[in-house]
Amino acid sequence: MIEWLDSIAGTPLGGHVAMGLALTSAMAHASFGAIQKGRHDPWVSRAGIDLWLLAYTLPLALFVFPWPQGGEWLILLGASGIHFFYKFFMAMAYERGAYTVVYPVVRGTGPLATLVFAAIFLAEHYAPVQWLGVAVLSGSILWLAKMNLDAAPLNRPALIAALGWAVVTGMTVAVYTTYDAWGIRLWQDPFAFILWLFVFTSVDFPTYMIVRERGIAWMRTLLSRGAIGGILGIVSFGGIMLGTRIGKVAEVSALRETSTLFAALIGWLILGERSTPARVALMGGIAAGAILVQMG
Structure with a gap:
């Protein structure tokens, strides 16, 4: 499997496989975000998800896949720090704003920040149409968020603060995406990297919550939701990391x-929300931007 992935990296077939992984990751991540936000404390939700991620991946990492060697430990330590800040900023945003405002x-x-970072740090080159596509995609998402903000009947100062945290979180997404892409390309076994990354990045939030809540009573709150979220997290983050190994x-x-x-x-389907024509058009802009990036 590893040899096949490496053989298609940078080829048209690799691009198609990477596209499939990215779209699968997108579906899983939207569900993952909804579970973390939900009707519960996003800090507790994320800690519960991380506990299940640890339960799913630790046995495989310890007894099935090779352990990190040499500088690979340092790569994992760096990733764990970046992912902790991402999760911290995400929880801060979810705590202050609605899902439909924060998530977009x-x-x-x-993506725009990721394109810049990949061009600078990974020496990847992109055509002008791809820069245009990312601009269309990001602009459509941000305009959609503005419409949601304008229509939100909640505390506007809190939502504005949520948007600030959301922007910081988006920048952190670009940092960890670029860093993880660099890290997975250095490992001979990409699946070992993914598993050990989950192990290293799943310890921090439960530990933080134990200290913050001064105990483990919160662990009983979201066991079933955490189990589902853990599976979605593996599909979402694992899929995107494999995609960045074989694609740009x-x-x-x-x-x-x-x-x-x-x-x-x-x-629309689960929560019963309805979209206006303007929102549908912006959603089309999101898809069009992604298509432009891929066509380029």
Whole structure:
């Protein structure tokens, strides 16, 4: 499997596989975000999800896949720090704003910053039409978030603060996407990297919550939701990391941001939300931007 992935990296087939991984990741991530936000404390939700992620991946990492060697430990330590800040900022945003306001801003900020970081740090080159596509995608997502903000009947100062945290979170998404893409390309076994990354990045939030709540009573709150969220997290984050190993980072990242479309579908089909023609048009802009990036 590893040899096959490496053999298709940078080829047209690899691009198609990376696209499929990105779209699968997008569907899973929209559901993942809805579970973390939900009707519960986003801090507790994320800690519960991380506990299940640890339960799913630790046995495989310890007894099935090779352990990190040499500098690989340092790569994992760096990733764990970046992912902790991402989760911290995400929880701060969810705590202050509605899901439909916060989520599009996070996903809209990420791809443009990722394209810049990948061009600078990974020496990847992109055509002008791809820069245009990311601009269309990000602009559509951010304008959709503005419309949601204008229509939100909640405390506007709190929502404005949520948007600030969402922008910071989006920048952090670009940082971890670029860093993880660099890290997974250095490991001979990409699946070992993914598993150990989950292990390293799943310890921090439960530990933080134990300290913050001075105990473990919160663990009983969301056991079933955490179990589902853990599976979605593996599909979402694992899929995007494999995609960045065999495809160009910004292309895969841009396609993943179609998760905003899936988030809208979740709101329509499950939550009973309805979209105006303007919102539908902006959702089309999200898809069009992702297509431009891939076509380029």
